[in-house]
Amino acid sequence: MSSSPEQAGHRGAERGDTSRVVMVLTNFVTxxxxxxxxxxxxxxxxxxxxLIGRAKSSRREESRLGDARVIKVPARMTGQTYRRTHPPRGLLGWLGYRSADLSRMRCEEQRARRHDLQVELWRARELGANPFHRMRLAWLRARLRWRGYLVEGRRRLYERSARRFQRRKIAPSAWDRIKTRTVCALSHDKGAWRYQPELTDFEIAFGPEIDKARPDIIHAHDVDALGLAVRAAARARKAGRTVKVVYDAHEYVAGVVRADPSWSPVMTHQEAKYISLADAVITVCHPLAEILRDRYRLLELPAVVANMPERDRPDEEPVSDVRTVLGLDPRVPILVYPGVVTPLRGLTTVVEALPRLPGVHFAVLVGERHRYVVALEERAAELGVADRLHILPYVKPHQVVDFIRTATVGIIPLLPTPAHQIAICTKYYEFMHAGLPVVVSDMRGQADLTRELGNGEVYPAGDATGCANAVRAVLADRDRYTKVYDAELLERFSWEHQVPTLLGVYTRISAAKAMRQASRRVGIAENHGS
Known part of the structure; x- marks a missing residue:
């Protein structure tokens, strides 16, 4: 009696034949x-x-995450460090020093030579000098002066190149983007390795660890792990083993806008090169699944596994809540935003809306106090609302829902980018499970869902007045927006609802492998029999 691929996959997993899954991500896991x-x-x-991720220290770390094993490997990031200390040079930049280290060494060497010449002159005055020696000292002095002009000039040219590179990373010009995209398109992988040298660093750090684990399935989290997974599968194939690759597309790579103008074209090229070699593709939302299918002419629509909160979260140490941490009365309205903080996330809009919202506080959960966070605080001080902007540290991912539950409104003020137009952030689902109404900018994905559910208000992106009006509307009748969060809705938007799709992908591709191995064994047996 024949069996289905799903049944074959489950039996293979039970035997241990096809059950080893190695997940690769290039971040720090936590x-x-x-x-x-x-x-x-x-x-x-x-x-x-x-689960293989990156260690923050120089030591290899191992731990457990439920029943899963976690390995964090140190990545020396030699290529990335070299790129940072050896910025690209323009025409004049080629006359300057190549790196900060070389510039510093030459300047220190020049200073030492100058000090040594002072000793030579003192020695000549004390001991006397013949005409030949005086000529030599005159020559050394002239040579040192000429060399000083050269060293100083090359130092200034290097620093000019470095400043231009830093400015370009902060605010790349249209020419920067055109040049980068052209180089990446014409040079193919050379552009990838040159403009994103961390790809080399990741290959060196993670490649041997993946090979050592001898996986049956490699789950590549995000685009920078996709090439790692496919190359590891190719090495396994050469060694006589079949390894399946699952590509987990976390975001619309071609639509991401970053300060580094080379990231999107390089990673889009990497995605285009490797995605057709993946055995299955999963992603975070239906619009992105359709974009990936159409853009790369995939044979089937990627499976959608949305990043939603768990109904049954891991039992660990209890977490406090945002209202208790801030010490605010239950009647004080609190807007909350947990997650990545960059200019394109639009938090400046909310800060500028605070003067129009007397008594309303804004809590932002961030991983680190970087330049943009400081800029938010400075802007709040200019507007006289610094006492109502609160920068709080991250809590663990599974603790977010419980931590923000005592806030009043969840806010997602994204500014327009192609990726933001289709995205529904994880924090949106976290707001739902925390029982918070939402206020969102009019990015298409989150705006359509908000209007469909009726759990919040939408305002024009970047409009502080519109943001304030939306917040006031929600605060005026909060219960109207939160009553939609019944048990059925929360079950639909829970992680447990996504798990069967994920496991179905694993089962399907492992079953295909098991059936292929079985047919190969049958063929070998028939050849022996004949």
Missing amino acids: GDSRAQKIARSAAAAGWDVT
Whole structure:
């Protein structure tokens, strides 16, 4: 009696033939809620899961995440460091020093030579000098002066190149983008390795660890892990083993806007090169699934596994809540935003709306106090609302819902980018499970869902007045927006509802492998029999 591929895949997993899953992500694991939930859920379902991420220290670290094994490997990031200290040079830049280290060494060497010449002159005055020696000292003095002009000139040219490179990373010009895209398109992989040298660093750090784990399935989290997974599968194929690759597209790579103008074209090229070699593609929302299918002419629509909160979260140490941490009375309205903080996330809009919202506080959960966070605080001080802007540290991903539950409104003020137009952030679902109404900018994905559910208000992106009006509307009748959060809705928008799709992908591709191996064994047996 024949069996279905699904049944074959489950039996293979039970035997241990096709059950080893290695998940690869190039971040530090701790802040990646999606990777953590996938690892825990797959391991709980019986798969032998190893999650490979990056260590913050120079030591290899091992731990457990539920039934999954976590390995964090040190990445020396030699290429990235070299790129940072050896900025690209323009025409005049080629006359300057190549790096900060070389510039500093030459300046220190010049200073030492100058000090040594002072000793030579003192020695000549004390001991006397013949005409030949005086001529030599005159020559040394002239040579040192000429060399000083040269060293100083090259130092200034290097620093000019470095400043231009830093400015370009902060605010790249249209010419920067055109040049980068052209180089990446014409030079293919050379452009990738040159403009994003961390790809080399990741290959050196993660490649051997993936090979050592001898996976049956490699789950590549995000585009910078896709090439790692496919190259590891190619090495395994050369060694006689078949390894399946799952590409987990976390975002619309071609639509991402970053300060580094080379990131999007390089990573889009990497995605285009490797995605057709993946055995399955999963992603975070239906619009992105359709874009990936159409853009890369995939044979089937990628499976959608949205990054939603778990109904049954891991039992760990209890977490406080935002209202208790801020020490605010239950009647004081609190807007809350947990997540990545960059200019394109639009938090400046909310800060500028605070003067129009007397008594309303704004709590932002951030990973680090970087330049933009400081700029937010400075802007709040200019507007006289510094006492109502609160910068709080991150909590663990599975603790976010409980921490923000005592806030009043969840806010997502994204500014327009192609990626933001289709995105529905994880924090949106976290707001739902925390029972918070939402105020969102009019990015298409989140705006359409908000209007469909009736759980909040939408305002024009970047409009502080519109943001304030939307917040006032929600505060005026908060219960009207939160009553939609019944048990059925929360179950629909929960991680547990996503897990069957994820496991179905694993089962399908592992079953295909098991059936192919079985047919190969049958063919070998028939050849022996004949």
